[in-house]
Amino acid sequence: MSFHWRWDFTFEIMPRLLWATLNTLMAAGLGYAIAMVLGLGLALAQRSRFRLLTLAVRELVEFIRSTPLVLQIFFVFYVGPQFGIRLSPWVSGMAAIGLHYSAYLSEVYRGGLASVPRGQWEACIALNMTARQTYLRVILPQALPPALAGMGNYLVGILKDTPMLSVIGVAELMQTANAIGSESYRYLEPYTLVGVIFLAISLPVAGLVRLFEIRVRRKLGMR
Amino acid sequence: MEDMSNYPLELTGPDVPMVRFMNVTKSYGALVVLDKLDLDVAPGEMVTIIGPSGSGKTTVLRMLMTLEPINGGVIYVDGQPLTHMPRGGRLVPADARHLRKVRASIGMCFQQFNLFPHMTALQNCMEGPVQVLGLSRAEARARSEELLELVGMIDKKDQHPSRLSGGQQQRVAIARALAMRPKVMLFDEVTSALDPEVIGEVTAVIRKLVAEHNLTMLMVTHQMGFARDISDRICFFFGGRIEEQGPPDVLFGSPRRDRTRQFLSAVKEAI
Ligand SMILES: Nc1ncnc2c1ncn2[C@@H]1O[C@H](COP(=O)(O)OP(=O)(O)OP(=O)(O)O)[C@@H](O)[C@H]1O
Ligand SMILES: [Mg+2]
Secondary structure (H helix, E strand, O other), X not given: OOOOOOHHHHHHHHHHHHHHHXXXXXXXXXXXXXXXXXXXXXXXXXXXXXHHHHHXXXXXXXXXXXXXXXXXXXXXXXXXXXXXXXXXXXXHHXXXXXXXXXXXXXXXXXXXXXXXXXXXXXXXXXOOOOHHHHHHHHHHHHHHHHHHHHHHHHHHHHHHHHHHHHHHOOOOHHHHHHHHHHHHOOXXXXXXXXXXXXXXXXXXXXXXXXXXXXXXXXXXXXX | OOOHHHOOOOOOOOOOOOEEEEEEEEEEOOEEEEEEEEEEEOOOOEEEEEOOOOOOHHHHHHHHOOOOOOOEEEEEEOOEEOOEEEEOOEEEEOOHHHHHHHHOOEEEXXXXXXXXXXXXXXHHHHHHHHHHOOOOXXXXXXXXXXXXXXXXXXXXXXXXXXXXXXXXXXXXHHHHHHOOOOOEEEEEOOOOOOOHHXXXXXXXXXXXXXXXXXXXXEEEOOOHHHHHHHOOEEEEEEOOEEEEEEOHHHHHHOOOOHHHHHHHHHHHHHO
């Protein structure tokens, strides 16, 4: 048993882990971008006047939210090929994590949309605006600020969930740390470093989100 | 289904009203809010609707603004059907495109102002002209500034609504509606959410509109003195019907119906 920390080993594995950090950041960023766009679609679809669409999307969101992310990742990667959908680990991973978080983000958007008073919609009708103008110019700018806090939480959330992509071999931090461990039989340093790196990313991200939220509110002349 | 063959495809002739409610019915579930309402408003006329709470006053304006669908009858605006459109020689319920076309001649001010909180007073006024009417920003700005001047809000044009008093917000809302150049303006209790000391600044703007502009206006208010001063005609609503209507002096001076008298004396006592 070796409890002692080896600095030389730490510095040796550092470049590999930092390189993997880029992949982790890319996975989180890409996944989040997909989730933001898809989530907005899911939220708007639930307000459509086509009852069947609204209902189907509602069920889909509930389904995604009540099954584990890791299962969804496996599903896309391993079950997909049986239906002729063969995707690389990266693409499968982005699809799964993007879809998963889009369900959560759609709920955040939904809350934001619901917070816009009815009178705002009516003012848009009185000004004869189209549905598109109503959403883009009036409703979304008011729905987003109250949604920013929730959106920020899920940004940190998706970052912390990227290690799950290691199960299908995406070379992000966790997978790299595992690989180092099994090559050198030392796990203390790589896993500790992974923890430190995650902390070093999450904390500033959370802070930046808070700052951004304040700036947006001020820019939109709210409170 | 209602037989639509009794309704003309459009109104023609020398005295086409700016607004016509023809046999209009509105209900929420089993509750009939308006029962076969007939009401004409002539071009340039100022009509004020008064009546007890729940008598359907707001509903009349909301139907005309297409905020509420109707359950029977037809509403015409400037001779054209609003709630319906001609198709194959018959009137069928209007689609979104038809609604947008006819709705362009109607503007509305709300009890709660409903200004866009993320835009300044000027941006609020420019939004419709730029986005909906397709005016250039310069044209829209000129038009909006002129109207903000008219309502006495030009000094505050760069303020967001949260920095304005209720009376100021309502004046901006009036300018915003006018910037769309509507033929018909609807005012639903635009002073009811205001502190007593600022009511005058809003009513003054409406007085000015009546005096200097050839707008058709339909207004709901609880301010009887104001209504009497500026209206061409008063409609007293009771239970979803027009109980009595006439020129202000007649309706306030010598009402014929008991319910009108009771309502007016109740209002007088409240003041
Ligand atoms: N969305 C709705 N759902 C159900 N009932 C409604 C709805 N809107 C209005 N009503 C009912 O319709 C009736 C007429 O309402 P309306 O708002 O037109 O009255 P009003 O004359 O404007 O009253 P007030 O003076 O209080 O503003 C009322 O009985 C009201 O409860
Ligand atoms: Mg009302």
